[in-house]
Amino acid sequence: MEGQNESVAPENRNKSLGALQANAEAVRAIASAVEGTLGPKGLDTMLVNDDGEVIVTNDGVTILSRMEIQHPAARMVANIARAQQEEVGDGTTTATLLAASLVDEGVKQVNRGVPVAKVIAGIRRGVRFALERMQEKAHPIWDLEDEWLQRIAYTAGREQEDITELVMEATHMVGREKLLEKHFKLSEAVVAHPRVSNSIFAGLLLQQNRANLHVPSLKESVHVMAVSGDLHPGPDTDDSDFRQVLQNMIQLDVGLLAVEGETADIALDELTNADIMVVQNLGTRDLFRLAEHTGAKLINRAGLFKSEQDLSSVLGYCEEVEDEVDHGFIRLLEGIGKAYATIHVGASTEEVVGERERITKDAAAAVQAAIRGGFLPGGGAAELALARDVEKYRDTVQGMEAFGVAAVAESLHRPMSQVVANAGFNPLEKVEEVKALQWKRQSASLGVDCDRGAIYDMVDMGVVDPLPVKYHALQAACEVSTAILRIHTVVKMDSTSGGKFEVKL
Known part of the structure; x- marks a missing residue:
């Protein structure tokens, strides 16, 4: 096969591809567990354990951290959601979907005969280029009076006005200087209890x-x-x-x-x-x-x-x-x-108050991230525009690494595709329609109105996301996907052989 190292025996190549396919399927299963929660029309997931504990949420990291995950590659993807949560406090589902898509697209290129090393190198180059372009496209926020902060809080807060008001009041109470401190997290100011009223205090x-x-x-x-x-x-x-x-x-x-x-x-x-x-x-x-x-x-x-x-x-x-x-x-x-501010969130039951706490933390983290790094169009519009830029960049890349760059471009379609699918529209049709109109108008902010299915400017609609959320999601997805693609075989440790390794292929 063209581009494949001829020194690799066919049986060894088949074993490597088998491990790669198995890992890709496990990663795909993890992504399917959270993909339905993305976007304004995303639905909730009910988590139930053997003791009857119930959690109803559409928070990606909560779902993944509570799932019973056996496959090691799947656990690697679940871990990036936790890393995303710790770093910026939001965007965990997007990071998971991007990682799964990069793995999937990378495997497709390997199946075409592109050496894994070239695919990995191309993915890294494509992501590095996309991150640079992402920073160039971001709109900065210079002060706390910027009207976009409230829109960001409203979107991340699942369009709950009381949560938006609490987060914005806390933002002003703490002040910009404190919010810019590296180790300070506004999301840690959120405390929830089922028997209290919403409040905020210094x-x-x-x-x-x-x-x-x-x-x-x-x-x-x-x-x-x-x-x-x-x-x-x-x-x-x-x-x-x-x-x-x-x-x-x-x-x-x-x-x-x-x-x-x-x-x-x-x-x-x-x-x-x-x-x-x-x-x-x-x-x-x-x-x-x-x-x-x-x-x-x-x-x-x-x-x-x-x-x-x-x-x-x-x-x-x-x-x-x-x-x-x-x-x-x-x-x-x-x-x-x-200065410290505490956001006190209440609700009627333990199940509901837990989800309201998670939503409030997301909103607080999103606002702080926007203050630190600015914002980009939401709804997958920014990623789709970046996909077009990466496709152009691909034409400048010589050699087989270009196939890895192409995998990045294709993966950047995934956020909008999932948002559109969750809203009940045909993702293939809508994404191509938006892509063509973005190119025609030279706009990076066109997306799909999930209520009507029409194409609108996401910024004009107030649908925006903090740059650090998107940046870290893509960066983390690149790291874990390339790590998974590098795995050419799986070796199981035999617990009865004194810690020795037993190869079972």
């Missing part, structure tokens, strides 16, 4: 209750101390010295003591008598957030033995602390440190 919620319930649940004008590690005397410390540490806290008028680990009984008794609220077992992340918001400086157990004057410099402050025991969290309001 402060934090800690998923913990106070350790000493005899202390009042509400405190105002609170000095805050944040202790890393455990709070206990230690093997080399006299009880009298440790009691002096506790007396220093009392003299400093500490109102809230936040401890990363455990608090010794002797400390809990003394602090309770002084009406100091103690919150323990917070964990590193929550302790850091508390310190950042209240302006407290983290101090370890050894640092507590400093003088009262030195300890006063590590204290933080917030206007109010309230332990809402029935809801299982502590609310901190208006700290003097960095």
Whole structure:
């Protein structure tokens, strides 16, 4: 076969193709589990386990993370959805579909006789070119008053107005500078509970209750101390010295003591008598957030033995602390440190509130991503326009890598095809119609109105997506698809042979 290395024995080639086909089928099955959720007309999936737990969602990463997945290649694709969620908080279904399509198109080229290495190299070149063009086409967002932010929140929030309003209010409360910080995620500000009303406030919620319930649940004008590690005397410390540490806290008028680990009984008794609220077992992340918001400086157990004057410099402050025991969290309001906002989402049942929390997190992540990187036309329009650019680029690529570039161009049709199919229209007909009109008008924003099936400008309709969401989805899809295409055979480990490998082909 033309382009195939003649030194490869036919039987070995057949085995390699068999493994490749099996992997492609497994990946295709994973994509089919989430493809029906994409777009404004996407439907929900009901997940049920053996214990009767029910989750109703159209969130791709939730579906994939809860599915029972046996095939290793399928698990690789499911993992990119998790990576997409961790990186940008949205676009997990798109990343999954693009990965599946790249694998599928790559296998087609291999079946034509193109060497796998050439296909992989071409896919990487095509994706690299598409990512560069994607950045060039993006519309930047310079301030929080940009009207596109609300449209992005509305689209990512499944067109739920109350969620859109909450996310936008939180965005303004936190501010652009905080939203641009690398490690800050607005989506982490979302907390849901079935017995609360929608609300937003300038402060934090800690998923913990106070350790000493005899202390009042509400405190105002609170000095805050944040202790890393455990709070206990230690093997080399006299009880009298440790009691002096506790007396220093009392003299400093500490109102809230936040401890990363455990608090010794002797400390809990003394602090309770002084009406100091103690919150323990917070964990590193929550302790850091508390310190950042209240302006407290983290101090370890050894640092507590400093003088009262030195300890006063590590204290933080917030206007109010309230332990809402029935809801299982502590609310901190208006700290003097960095701004934080908490979005409180409620619903009627556990099943519904879980999905509303996921939707709100998606909307918050999408808004933050748009602030960081700008936006592109949604509805698959941007990917379809990129497909045209990649097709032109293919003509400049010499050698068999051009077939891999062609696989990228074909895969970029997939998002719009799936959105159109989920809306009940013929994807082949509609995508070709949009593609022709995009070329005729030299427009990168034409797509399909999923209500009427007509072609409209997605930007004019307000249907846009953040650049980082699309960028990372394509980037992650490239990484996992090329990794799967490189697998030429599957070797199963034999658990009875002392960890040795047994080849079963």
